Amino acid sequence: MLYRIGEVAKRTDCKVETVRYYEQVGLLPQPYRSDSNYRLYSEEHLAQLRFIRHCRSLDMPLEDIRNLLTLREQPHEHCAEINTLVDKHIRRVNEQMASLGQLRKSLLALRGQCAGPGSSDTCEIVRELSACECHQE
Amino acid sequence: MLYRIGEVAKRTDCKVETVRYYEQVGLLPQPYRSDSNYRLYSEEHLAQLRFIRHCRSLDMPLEDIRNLLTLREQPHEHCAEINTLVDKHIRRVNEQMASLGQLRKSLLALRGQCAGPGSSDTCEIVRELSACECHQE
DNA sequence: TACAATCCCTCTAGTAACTATAGAGTCAAG
DNA sequence: CTTGACTCTATAGTTACTAGAGGGATTGTA
Ligand SMILES: [Zn+2]
Ligand SMILES: [Zn+2]
Ligand SMILES: [Zn+2]
Ligand SMILES: [Zn+2]
DSSP, X not given: OOEEHHHHHHHTTOXXXXXXXXXXXXXXXXXXXXXXXXXXXXXXXXXXXXXXXXXXXXXXXHHHHHXXXXXXXXXXOOHHHHHHHHHHHHHHHHHXXXXXXXXXXXXXXXXXXXXXXXXXXXXXXXXXXXXXXXXOX | OOEEHHHHHHHHTOOHHHHHHHHHTTSSOOOEEOTTOOEEEOHHHHXXXXXXXXXXXXXXXXXXXXXXXXHHHSSSOOHHXXXXXXXXXXXXXXXXXXXXXXXXXXHHHHHHHOXXXXXSSSOHHHHXXXXXXXXXX
């Protein structure tokens, strides 16, 4: 059973262009081709694309996915490498969360500066943005 | 007192190329030029660049900063517009935090799947990534 | 059989916000 | 006078797609 690209895209919840893109950057092997040069995908292709899409839904970079695919191909176990890779990603996500938390605090503080219209000549928010300490000097 | 681009970059903690980039996309007005065609910046330029950099440190998109700069220029108060803009950004940050939180949960669950080397033929992490439910069908 | 609506193809360029080259000119110190 | 640090322009690369142009293929319907 072979599927055309539109079918494949629908089944993996991604756009046709994205499927072609994965092929272009070497994440997805070349599909078969019909007489009219249409791409034709097997179940294996579909499975690999699902793998990729699920990794992407976890926000893994394509480079990591590439590595995971290689590890998956090989017959041996690679728990160590795989765990390292996932742990690194978890660390990235933790860092992003931390910095977003900081950001949120700063933004709320900034937002609190505005005392409402009429309270001053220029909005305190703009004043704060202009006269910060961190970017002076 | 006029500053060359390297000095300006150092004082605002950004790269020389970034300063030129802001000029190119119209966030920073054209500086003066020396006889040898070097960019020369006034204190006003410096202040505006600080404004931009501080907004960027809050992760505001350049488009928002452009709008803030316009609002700042005008003599009247614009608390309403400014607050709307900041609130929208805060909402974006909140959304990002929420989705990162979800992501973290999923990743930790995935990480927990690995029972260590020797426990199975292929690492459970890879198995989980291959056989997810969300990307089937 | 004719025709329209979909599908698919390749190739190219655009997105955000920079970053990094290449190849050249300028300037101050030793 | 030469070395090194600075600057200039113009162009391309980064990430992971997305959108479009301009063309063929397929499918369903009248
Ligand atoms: Zn205000
Ligand atoms: Zn600041
Ligand atoms: Zn394992
Ligand atoms: Zn999935």
